Amino acid sequence: MARITYKHPNGTETVLEVPAPNTVMRGAKINNVVGIEAQCGGSAQCGTCHVYIDEACTVSLPEMADDEDEVLYGTASPRRDSSRLSCQLQISDALDGLVVHLPERQS
Amino acid sequence: MAARSVVIVGAGQAGSDTAAALRSHGFDGRVTLVGEEPWLPYQRPPLSKAYQAGTVGQEELELRPASFYADQRIELLRGDRAVKIDRELRTLLLDSGRTLPYDALVLATGARPRALPVPGAQRPGVLALRGLDDAEALRQQLAGAERPLQVVVVGAGFIGLEVAATARELGHHPTVVEALPRVLARAVSPVMSDWLAAEHRRRGTALLLRREVVALHGAGTGDGPVQVVELDGGTRLPADLVVVGIGVLPNVGLAVEAGLNVGDGVLVDEQLRTSDPAIHAVGDCARFPSVHAGRPLRLESVQNASDQARTVAAVICGEPAPYRALPWFWSQQFTLRLQIAGITAGHDEAVTAGDPEQGRFSVFCFRHGRLVGVESVNRPADHGIARRLLAAGPDLTPEEVAAPGFDLKRRTAQPV
Numbered sequence: 001m002a003r004i005t006y007k008h009p010n011g012t013e014t015v016l017e018v019p020a021p022n023t024v025m026r027g028a029k030i031n032n033v034v035g036i037e038a039q040c041g042g043s044a045q046c047g048t049c050h051v052y053i054d055e056a057c058t059v060s061l062p063e064m065a066d067d068e069d070e071v072l073y074g075t076a077s078p079r080r081d082s083s084r085l086s087c088q089l090q091i092s093d094a095l096d097g098l099v100v101h102l103p104e105r106q107s
Numbered sequence: 108m109a110a111r112s113v114v115i116v117g118a119g120q121a122g123s124d125t126a127a128a129l130r131s132h133g134f135d136g137r138v139t140l141v142g143e144e145p146w147l148p149y150q151r152p153p154l155s156k157a158y159q160a161g162t163v164g165q166e167e168l169e170l171r172p173a174s175f176y177a178d179q180r181i182e183l184l185r186g187d188r189a190v191k192i193d194r195e196l197r198t199l200l201l202d203s204g205r206t207l208p209y210d211a212l213v214l215a216t217g218a219r220p221r222a223l224p225v226p227g228a229q230r231p232g233v234l235a236l237r238g239l240d241d242a243e244a245l246r247q248q249l250a251g252a253e254r255p256l257q258v259v260v261v262g263a264g265f266i267g268l269e270v271a272a273t274a275r276e277l278g279h280h281p282t283v284v285e286a287l288p289r290v291l292a293r294a295v296s297p298v299m300s301d302w303l304a305a306e307h308r309r310r311g312t313a314l315l316l317r318r319e320v321v322a323l324h325g326a327g328t329g330d331g332p333v334q335v336v337e338l339d340g341g342t343r344l345p346a347d348l349v350v351v352g353i354g355v356l357p358n359v360g361l362a363v364e365a366g367l368n369v370g371d372g373v374l375v376d377e378q379l380r381t382s383d384p385a386i387h388a389v390g391d392c393a394r395f396p397s398v399h400a401g402r403p404l405r406l407e408s409v410q411n412a413s414d415q416a417r418t419v420a421a422v423i424c425g426e427p428a429p430y431r432a433l434p435w436f437w438s439q440q441f442t443l444r445l446q447i448a449g450i451t452a453g454h455d456e457a458v459t460a461g462d463p464e465q466g467r468f469s470v471f472c473f474r475h476g477r478l479v480g481v482e483s484v485n486r487p488a489d490h491g492i493a494r495r496l497l498a499a500g501p502d503l504t505p506e507e508v509a510a511p512g513f514d515l516k517r518r519t520a521q522p523v
């Protein structure tokens with residue numbers, strides 16, 4: 001279980017307690033959080049689950065695999081240093097307190 | 108007047124996404140989702156891939172958990188079938204006898220596999236792959252086998268090639284029979300077809316092109332399990348299992364009976380409206396005017412189902428915008444991740460960039476000098492950037508792609 005904060009481009013936020021096993025993407029999908037599309041269902045193919053990790057957030061995340069890095073080149077909103085694919089972030093206690101920003105667009 | 112009650116027929120990708128998108132748009136009337144399948148709406152792509160390999164189970168296929176539909180006040184009627192539309196009364200009749208009134212009706216009925224039109228196609232051991240039940244039947248055969256099986260796959264489309272690849276990975280002996288001269292003939296460029304064909308062969312799959320299945324034989328007269336696949340010219344292939352993947356037919360029965368315009372699919376306009384403005388169609392069953400293809404098109408992809416779902420929800424909520432999303436598609440065969448951006452059919456020039464020998468490259472397809480699509484193998488960055496480029500109106504030329512050292516990633520290193 002981890003508490004995840006999804007910040008929307010309009011300034012509002014959605015805070016969810018997401019149980020494991022799940023990903024940060026799936027946590028958003030099952031709660032109909034607008035702004036994560038995840039068309040490929042989490043297979044690191046589509047880049048429509050793009051998020052920016054909050055600069056002030058100190059939660060440590062797993063290393064980025066090559067696949068994820070490649071897919072992030074093609075996201076609809078610009079890639080930044082803080083960009084991740086939310087389908088590659090597995091929920092665990094270690095992710096508790098994670099704050100992500102949803103991009104303007106996913107496709 | 109805005110719709111107060113929306114009924115969606117078909118609880119697949121497009122149906123479930125439409126229901127969700129209506130709520131995201133703030134629609135607070137009634138939403139009813141009718142599906143004939145007994146399961147929660149699920150994703151089909153893994154059925155021929157990870158589900159067969161055993162790495163994804165049934166629950167992970169679900170698009171959304173049961174609680175989602177309850178939380179979002181979406182009435183999900185499972186295991187019930189829509190049987191008739193009354194356009195005058197604006198009601199939908201279900202198999203269970205229930206009648207649902209609607210202000211807006213969305214047809215999201217998908218498609219069904221085309222049956223192999225040859226003698227013996229009904230024999231046990233001849234499978235198609237569309238639903239979870241089909242996938243489970245196939246999985247039991249492939250994963251449950253005690254010895255390597257002779258698997259004959261009819262049709263070298265995406266599903267056929269994915270099943271053949273999975274079967275091979277599980278240690279079986281697949282033979283793919285295709286009537287056309289190349290694999291994925293309708294979906295990818297000849298360069299890509301040839302490259303993929305060689306990869307399948309290199310990994311031990313037999314691939315017979317320009318060959319047709321004429322009959323399936325088995326023990327007993329007509330209903331014994333399949334044992335032999337007979338091809339044109341009399342060739343006989345031994346078969347423990349036959350998987351038929353020769354394309355799909357859109358489910359248009361309801362629309363035809365209701366007198367809506369139907370071609371290969373339910374005909375809709377750019378707002379996904381049928382010839383009755385209270386009825387829409389989305390996903391695999393809908394034929395829409397495509398700005399990318401320059402002609403009416405029916406697409407069978409998650410992208411199309413899910414983007415059309417969002418368009419139709421907007422239209423129903425009174426915020427119409429034409430459906431113009433860029434088509435894209437993915438397929439996984441062995442470790443090969445094939446991704447297609449745009450529509451490459453009808454291109455007149457193809458330029459390859461990257462390293463086909465190493466299994467990492469992209470084919471850039473042009474028509475009259477203009478980029479129309481990009482096919483990538485294990486080059487997700489190319490694919491994603493190509494999607495962005497194609498959506499924005501591409502300025503890439505064949506000469507630029509052909510120049511030594513071309514790298515799309517570097518070209519667009521600055522955010523576009």
Ligand SMILES: Cc1cc2nc3c(=O)[nH]c(=O)nc-3n(C[C@H](O)[C@H](O)[C@H](O)COP(=O)(O)OP(=O)(O)OC[C@H]3O[C@@H](n4cnc5c(N)ncnc54)[C@H](O)[C@@H]3O)c2cc1C
Pocket residue numbers: 116117118119120121122141142143144150151152153154155187188189190215216217218236237238266358361389390391392406407408409410412435436437438439
């Ligand atoms: C094995 C397989 C692998 C695939 N792989 C990929 C892939 O890698 N990438 C990709 O982009 N796409 C892939 N696809 C295609 C993708 O899954 C489809 O394009 C998508 O599911 C279409 O969604 P849909 O809602 O239009 O149709 P469906 O998902 O088929 O849903 C339609 C639903 O409507 C129901 N229905 C029909 N008639 C009625 C009725 N009268 N009453 C009630 N219910 C009804 C059907 O039972 C079905 O559940 C694959 C498809 C298959 C079968």
Ligand code: FES
Pocket residue numbers: 025037038039040041042043044045046047048049071085086087088
């Ligand atoms: S869901 Fe497609 S890349 Fe994450």
